[in-house]
Amino acid sequence: MRAAVVVFPGSTCDHDTYYVLKELLGVETDLVWYRETHLDPYSLIVLPGGFSYGDYLRAGAIARFAPLVQALPEYVERGRGIVLGICNGFQILTEARLLPGALTKNLSQRFLCKTVKVRIENNATALTRLFQLGEIVELPIAHGEGRYVASAETLESLKRDRQIVLRYEGENPNGSLEQIAGICDKTGTVFGMMPHPERNSEKLFGSGDGVRFFQSVLSSL
Amino acid sequence: MRLSPEEYQRICAALGRRPNELELGLFELNWSEHCSYKSSKRLLKLLPTTGKHVVAGPGENAGVIELQNTWCVAFKVESHNHPSAVEPFHGAATGVGGIIRDILSMGARPIALLDSLRFGEGAHARRLLRGVVAGISHYGNCVGVPTVGGDVAFDEAYAENCLVNVMCVGLLKKSELKRARAGGVGNKILLVGARTGRDGIHGATFASQDLIGETEAKRPNVQVGDPFTGKSLIEATLEVCQFPELIGLQDLGAGGLATAPAEMAARGGVGIALDLEEIPLRDPTMTPSEILLSESQERMVLCVQAGSAQKFVQVYRKWGLEAAVIGEVIAERVYRIRHEGRTIAEVPIELLVGGAPVGARCDVPMKRQGVGARCNVPMKRQGVGARCDVLKELLRSATIASKRWIFEQYDHTVQTNTVVGPGSHDAAVLRVKGERFGIAVTIGGNGRFCQIDPYEGGVRAVCEAVHNLISVGARPLGITDCLNFANPTDPQVFWSFEQTIRGMAKAAQALELPFVSGNVSFYNQSAERQIYPTPIVGMVGLVEDLGKLVPMGFQREGDLIYLIGQLEGGHVGGSEFMKVFYKAWWGDLDRTDIELERRLLRAMLALTDRQILASAHDVSEGGLCVAVAEKGFVRGLGARLDLGDSCEEFLFGEWPSRLVITVAPECEAPLRKTLEEFGVPYRRVGVVSGDSLEFCGERVSIAELYRIYEAALPESV
Amino acid sequence: MKEFLVRVLVEPKPELLDPQGQAVERALAELGLSAQGTRVGKYITLRVKALSAQQARARVDEVARKFLANPVIERYSLELEEL
Amino acid sequence: MKEFLVRVLVEPKPELLDPQGQAVERALAELGLSAQGTRVGKYITLRVKALSAQQARARVDEVARKFLANPVIERYSLELEEL
């Protein structure tokens, strides 16, 4: 069992995520440079938060062409393991069409950093299996382009196939469609979420519940 | 800004000839106020700079103090006032980038930013505020350094000339410390990071003049920051800092290549020869002087051992950055500029760096404005109304109101070290992964105090930072400061500058706190007005055990509320109360009893260590009532205060050396005992209870006050 | 080889809410200009070399579709000018 | 009263660094398109009513100068089309 935390130029949460996996959970973890395409050693690949390529043009728009990201579809097809995109990672996965919809500028037009409540909408997924259905979890957010949008058809199929994993509870911090905070793909192996579980993975920072998302993924591998 | 005739004479005499155009340009930059500190040097020597924790002091790119287990912090505050006044977004953004690279050049990883901002009160000021906050957010968030704290104040004195002071804190092991020096004849000089373009030419001279009649022509090209390149530069540079062949590194700030390599040579006691054609340019048509004077952002100079350059270049290329050998260390102590093989400028290092004549100035006391008399205004007669309404007005004033609208635009949780972020305590606290201790940081300063009494204002600038640190249970260790003043050739301005420094020095000496870094920003004025003398103090402290952190807010109903420190004799001079209700800051300041400050500091450290405190908060803008309300906001807890029918000075005055603390009833005896042990006066002023504030026979709900406190800023921007 | 100046005009899809456009429209109203249907998009200019206008257009169109605009939320148009 | 469709094209001043344009140009190269002088600006479209094209242009030009473009770092041009 080996995990990869991808490092793009401009990634800022790579070390934070690495710390949770390696130091807190004791998982064999590598920081993997964005040019790497040999992904077979890894059963978990995390695209961390940050500002890959400065978020220029659109968040994730440039990183989605990185060799590593180009290698992901095959990785997913062959069911090699799980891909988790956090914040900027989520944006990259939508730009790469590995996840449906898009993430656009917050309704407020401003960057927003605060702790929000999210509700577990589906706990039958690798990311959430250690949570109760409907459980409310406090997680930090920190993004300027987190407003999830999708066409009516996309939304329909997301609902039909239970791909909506997390919704904002109460306040909708960025104006996301139907309060969507996290989704997965049809195979249930690719996940994207705007909140930062790695930033609430220790009691020092609050409930520490963030770590359970990583534990869920690991327990399902 | 041209050189004075005397300065020009000195150069000719020293060179034994007239300098050519290019050499003149070099001197103009190196001898500019911004780079040479010629007006301030003499006075800055008054500040204490030594102490057992000091690893590197003034003169380096940033100060460094040791915390524990060879863990050190590098920190410095710097201003970007003029660029922000001209182009708030990019001005503030490049300010953040610049101070981050100062920290980086010490070999430290930047772990926190703080920003101290001053704006006017009109529509234009709000535009500046929006732009500046967006710019800081843009750069700081993108490079992944959390902005964990700061302070903001509003006063017409800053209407045109806003202040943007940014502090950066970096973490390093003592063994990783780097110096900004060149050495070893034949070793190579590398320029790394972004390409060199026509950005901000004459920025340093621009920073050395005021904004009066500021014209397109006189204004340098706006510098546009590139946080993406800035982030890659951080990672690549921290990577090469592991190479033993790295001899020294230095960021390129105002002055660019005209100053940075020369400073490195001066520190190393060597000379440097540059080959301009080796410099990667954005526009090949740039002239030698444009290349030398360019202030393009996201660049650093490295001095590396001959033969190792390739190794360095590769790392920067990997990160998508430029890296080129642009020169070498030479034995002759000159700064030699070569272009296509020809030497086009050559000047002695010692003359260029630090050769500027240190200005002697006549000092004339400032004209006192407003009424000199201590003013104790019987409010009722002034029709100011009930005390509750006074409190609401104060909480509504932008300087006191919640800064949430600002700090929620800053990523303050990235790097997962922020134990205490903005908004809930007097200082921010960071953990160091794997350690018990924490790092407490704060920044602030009160220009109005200095306008009334610059000496006392200087004392208070240091003392309030101390209060903020001891309130969270931290031991203050070191200071960085940014002195924002108007035109220093104005005798009154210079007098207030000297008084402020003397005040800061006095307080720092008494409290045994070294100034390890700092920055001076002069010419902060417009055609309309001069800014208040505004010293901004950044301070770093050590929380020995994160388990002993002291909260700011009320914790439990029934806890007892104590006011400790200076209990009597205060006035309302210079207070926010005076500004809000009398549209004036006049009135005298009460002088700080520095002996009491010493005792207060020691007492708070003991109380923290013995875990007697339930909460602590210093009394600052708005006075006692505002401090109590702020303590209530954290958990929505109220308080019953028995202040009798105390006068307004007691409730709203901002006299020094006061903290409001709470203790559980069973801790009351140990509290009194400890305070007596250290000789700190105390007075029990009430009890935590319910969800509203009761004082002087009046009653107001905390929820209502909180709504006012939170709504004020969003509504006004 | 000829050189062309290409302008890529990217705008939010009409069916999509454009909060930035709305904010701008409100601000314009305060400045005394009542505008309707205000939208804010991107204006990208670049120079490319190609044998013909068609070739230049074709090549830019490809990257615009793949990269410069995100079809989920944006649409774009190209304008060519020979230099 | 006639109605006009106005397109405001805002671009960073040529003498200023455009990091976004640089990053986009590098990405285009990786996608196999070598472009030069890539700049990224804003594309604003809006509809206004006015008596004449001149009047419409004049009124939009005023707000563009004041608000839509930042004269310190950007320049802009207008295109009008009667509806």
Ligand SMILES: Nc1ncnc2c1ncn2[C@@H]1O[C@H](COP(=O)(O)OP(=O)(O)O)[C@@H](O)[C@H]1O
């Ligand atoms: N410009 C700013 N950026 C980030 N945080 C800020 C800023 N201004 C104020 N804050 C935060 O808001 C809180 C209150 O600020 P302030 O009233 O200045 O505190 P104090 O008066 O105790 O110094 C503090 O936590 C401070 O860090």
Ligand SMILES: [Mg+2]
């Ligand atoms: Mg305080």
